[in-house]
Amino acid sequence: MAKSIRFRAYIRQLFMRFILGFILLMLLSFVVFGFVYYEIYVVRDTSRANTALGAVFEQEWQRYDTGVHDLAHSDVVRAAIQGERLAEAHRLLYAFSFAGPLHADFALLDRDGRVIASNLYAVNRELFEMHEGVRSDLARLRLSPEETVSSVLPLPFSYDQASSYAFSAIVPDGSGSVDGYLIFTVKTEGLRSLAAQGGVDQVVVTDGFDNVIFSTNRLLEDALGKSAVQVQGAEFIRVNGRSYYAVAHPYADARVHVVTMTSIVRQQQLIETGAVFLCGVIVLLLLAMPLLTHKVTERSLRSIDSLLHAVRECRGGNITQQELPRSFLEFETLYEDFNTMLREIRRLLATNAELAERKRLMEVRQLKGQFNPHFAFNVMEALRYEILIDPQRASEMVVAFANLMRYSIRADGTSVELGVDIRYVRDYLMLQKMRYGDRLDYTIEIAPELLTCRVPKLLVQPIVENSIVHGLERIRHLHLRIEGQCADGGLRLSVEDDGPGMTDAKYAEILALLAAESAEPEHIGLYNVHRALRLLYGEAYGVEIVRRTHGVTVILDLPLIWEGEDV
Known part of the structure; x- marks a missing residue:
């Protein structure tokens, strides 16, 4: 036969087990919270931001590839090369530049590379005509006259007209020879706004040769303009002494690679702060557990003690009405039933x-x-x-x-x-x-x-x-x-x-x-x-x-x- 224990001791043990169970539950909840928080606000958000940015680049690269070629072969643009319909050509090119989320500046050049029409400011036009990268793209166009050429083209223009990537096409004459050039340069400011909407800490966009098209931090580029971040898929990396969770995916037929990075320093600090707070709560609970156990036990058993006293009085021969204290509804029901039983015994x-x-x-x-x-x-x-x-x-x-x-x-x-x-x-x-x-x-x-x-x-x-x-x-x-x-x-x-x-x-x-x-x-x-x-x-x-x-x-x-x- 199992040894009987006092109910008071059982209640104390039960309450102590409850406190210990509560502590274990808090620890488990903290671990689960940390895991869920990491999965939601680091892994999922970083991957989601990469997908969203990649979708924009996929759409815009397709729009510029097709649109620049079609505009270069349009009658309006070909007439503008001859000095005709310039206003109409200007409106057409300007509308195309701002038709998508990535805005661009445009420049229509004659066969000698001089600007005929552009939305660039005058000071930026001169730099544009003399820029070595522009001259290089024109040379590439003469080698592939039927294609739209795209390349990394960092142009440090003033008045928010700086750009980092260009789409170029030849404007042919009636015989198919080169009559001029049409170039759209994607604005760096548009790329920065797009990256800010992703909700991640750092973004690096490169071409297929790892040349940086855009980055939110110059420290993510080397001296040659290459990306200093090497990521395959999704992984943890350290850049300049900081830990990141990074996700990298190619888009637009692998001509664009987008890397999104979320710093896990904030998450580490949050977890460390939460751990310190949780440890403090656990220590306070452990220190207060004896006092809390005594208080809860005495309050919980006060009604039972009164009922036990009444039972002992009844066993001793006192079967008069017992005055029992008001307590919980269940105990008051027991009191009433006990006094009813006493009345029935007396009867x-x-x-x-x-x-x-x-x-x-x-x-x-x-x-x-x-x-x-x-x-x-x-x-x-x-x-x-x-x-x-x-x-x-x-x-x-x-x-x-x-x-x-x-x-x-x-x-x-x-x-x-x-x-x-x-x-x-x-x-x-x-x-x-x-x-x-x-x-x-x-x-x-x-x-x-x-x-x-x-x-x-x-x-x-x-x-x-x-x-x-x-x-x-x-x-x-x-x-x-x-x-x-x-x-x-x-x-x-x-x-x-x-x-x-x-x-x-x-x-x-x-x-x-x-x-x-x-x-x-x-x-x-x-x-x-x-x-x-x-x-x-x-x-x-x-x-x-x-x-x-x-x-x-x-x-x-x-x-x-x-x-x-x-x-």
Whole structure:
């Protein structure tokens, strides 16, 4: 058998386990939070920013590849080379430059490389015509006149016209020869705005040869304009002593490579700060755990201690109403049930005490009647004559009288079989018959199947005695009829006489007596039987008086109880 422990100790252990479990839960939650935070705000956001930027470059590179070639072969641009329709050409080129998210500056050159039309400021036009990178692109165009040439072209122009990449195409004449050049330079400011929208810390954009088109930090480029960041797919890197999570993907047929980088220094600082705070909370909880455990245990068990005190008082014999403190609803329900139980115990004790007293009075009254000198004298006198006249009958009288005495004084239980109690009544009536002779007759009719049911001891005899005593006072002959039958699922016994009956006043007096809490000595036998049945079986059972023209019927209602059932 498992060793019992005190509930107080169990509550303390349970609360301490709860605190330790809470600490472990906080640690686990912190780890999960760090992992989820890293996955969402580092890995996912960095990859998402790379995809978003790549989609823009894919779209714009396609737009410039196709658009620059088509514009260079358009009639408006070819006419502008000849000095015609310049305003119209200017509007057309300007609209194309700002049609997408990456804006560009344009320049329309003649075959000698001089600017015919452009949106560049005058100071920037001169630099543009003399720039070595522009001259190099024009030479590449003459080698591939049917293609749109794109290349890294860093132009450090002023007035926000700096650029980093160029798309160029030849403007052919009617015979297909070079008549001029059309160049669009993608603005660096547009690339910077696009990178700022990505939500990452650093962005590097290169061409297929690792030449930097744009970067958010010059430290990410080397002295030759190459990218200082080498990333394959997604990985952790360190740049200039700082840790980053970087994602790299190619776009636009691998002509553009986009690298997005998120610093994990902030995440490390956040995790370190959270870890320090969490450790502080854990230390405080561990230090406060004994005090918290004591306080919670005492408060939680205050109601149980009060209930235990009330139980000990009850065990010590104090079954009065217990005043218990107000507490939680569940404990107040227990308190109410406990006090209800005490009230029920007090009621049962009072009921049992009254029942025992009624039984004692019934037995004392019966013994008084049987040991009454007048009753015994009559029995002995009748016995003396019967011995001379009919010895056999005299023997029966002796046996009946002995049975009567034995049944009255034995104490082998509070209930007997109905057949046993009826045999006692038969012995009693036989002796009374010998006393009164022809003045008394009786019949007993009990259904045989009812003789084994259980009834209170000395149940019928007081009713029979009452009928004889009050019936023969005023008439010459009395006939008693005792019956037993099933009625409404219970047992119904009746004692009927053909005596003088009752007056209205007497009948009202008897009814009041049966409803009263106590009885006058004159009617204590009838009242004791009625009260005993009520105490044993409830208010639905008891004695009922039926008044007739000649005589009275006393009805006893009680439940059918068989051997082995509680009476």
